[in-house]
Amino acid sequence: MAARLEPVIPESVRALLPLADVWGVRDDVERSLMVERASEDELRGMVAAVDAIPDDDLYGWLEGPESRSSDPSREYIAITCLTMAADEARVLLGRL
Numbered sequence: 001m002a003a004r005l006e007p008v009i010p011e012s013v014r015a016l017l018p019l020a021d022v023w024g025v026r027d028d029v030e031r032s033l034m035v036e037r038a039s040e041d042e043l044r045g046m047v048a049a050v051d052a053i054p055d056d057d058l059y060g061w062l063e064g065p066e067s068r069s070s071d072p073s074r075e076y077i078a079i080t081c082l083t084m085a086a087d088e089a090r091v092l093l094g095r096l
Helices: 017-023 029-038 040-051 053-062 074-095
Strands: none
Touching: 017 040, 029 040, 029 074, 040 074, 053 074
């Protein structure tokens, strides 16, 4: 088995790692419940942090080679799930 390479996360995207530790929940139902239970301020903060990262950096990385990996890194999965939480938060905030 080949050794797993450390993920190459763009510097700007690394700023999201602390939020990804909180919001980067793999289970869709659990992540949705977290978003529903969060305060408006928490949701706005999370969305603002994701939106502050240039799209080319964030989504360029998420659409890169690791997206085709059969064994993506923990960081890749957590940040992917964070972006899904942010998308759900945007919808919820639009209803408030």
